[in-house]
Amino acid sequence: MDRRxxxxxxxxxxxxxxxxxxxxxxxxxxxxxxxxxxxxxxVVETEAYLGAGDAAAHAAAGKTARNSVLFGPPGHAYVYFIxxxxxxxxxxxxxxGVPGCVLFRALEPVAGIEEMxxxxxxxxxxxxxxxxxxxxPGRMSEALGITRERDNRKxxxxxxxxxxxxxxxxxxxxxxxxxRIGITKSAEQRLRYxxxxxxxxxxxRR
DNA sequence: TACATGATGCCCT
DNA sequence: GGGCATCATGTAG
Numbered sequence: 001m002d003r004r005x006x007x008x009x010x011x012x013x014x015x016x017x018x019x020x021x022x023x024x025x026x027x028x029x030x031x032x033x034x035x036x037x038x039x040x041x042x043v044v045e046t047e048a049y050l051g052a053g054d055a056a057a058h059a060a061a062g063k064t065a066r067n068s069v070l071f072g073p074p075g076h077a078y079v080y081f082i083x084x085x086x087x088x089x090x091x092x093x094x095x096x097g098v099p100g101c102v103l104f105r106a107l108e109p110v111a112g113i114e115e116m117x118x119x120x121x122x123x124x125x126x127x128x129x130x131x132x133x134x135x136x137p138g139r140m141s142e143a144l145g146i147t148r149e150r151d152n153r154k155x156x157x158x159x160x161x162x163x164x165x166x167x168x169x170x171x172x173x174x175x176x177x178x179x180r181i182g183i184t185k186s187a188e189q190r191l192r193y194x195x196x197x198x199x200x201x202x203x204x205r206r
Numbered sequence: 207t208a209c210a211t212g213a214t215g216c217c218c219t
Numbered sequence: 220g221g222g223c224a225t226c227a228t229g230t231a232g
Contacts, residue, residue, distance in 0.1 A: 085225060
């Protein structure tokens with residue numbers, strides 16, 4: 001049976017191993033509701049971060065004030081500031097008490113493209129490179145106006161939330177799995193997932 | 207209180 | 220392909 005549920009993801013979607021969630025999130029929509037309209041992007045690249053045993057994960061050293069969201073219930077936003085410049089968006093996985101998350105690395109712009117480009121300081125022209133809007137964790141956060149103050153701890157599967165994860169029926173076809181980007185610890189593990197061939201995946205094109 | 211460090215992106219060659 | 224801006228966080232002292 002090929003069910004194609006359309007609508008907000010359920011909390012249970014995130015109540016499992018981050019590797020499965022990272023794979024399953026490919027093709028879903030990340031939506032920001034704003035007074036001026038809806039911003040939306042299709043998830044094309046993710047990374048899984050586990051708990052103890054994954055030295056690259058913020059949760060590896062145990063619970064702190066900063067990473068406490070990772071130890072909370074599934075489906076909530078973990079936003080952190082990195083390199084003095086950028087915000088990164090993650091979603092918590094697994095039941096409360098068990099840490100784990102998925103990092104959103106890149107989106108394919110779907111709706112509100114001009115608005116997102118404006119947030120990125122990009123002018124939309126015929127020759128514009130739209131990949132600069134949301135190809136990369138810092139870029140997509142800026143495009144959607146994601147900040148720690150505004151979005152950390154937010155429930156991403158609540159009808160009342162202005163930041164939501166939605167299934168519109170799209171199914172990712174080919175998925176590639178590679179080591180994660182930009183980390184030094186546990187760098188050998190293949191925990192990065194992306195839609196093969198999608199031009200909005202971060203990094204240089206092949 | 208100080209300091210090293212990092213799930214990055216931009217700009218310049 | 221490489222330098223660098225820039226700062227929250229955690230840990231050491």
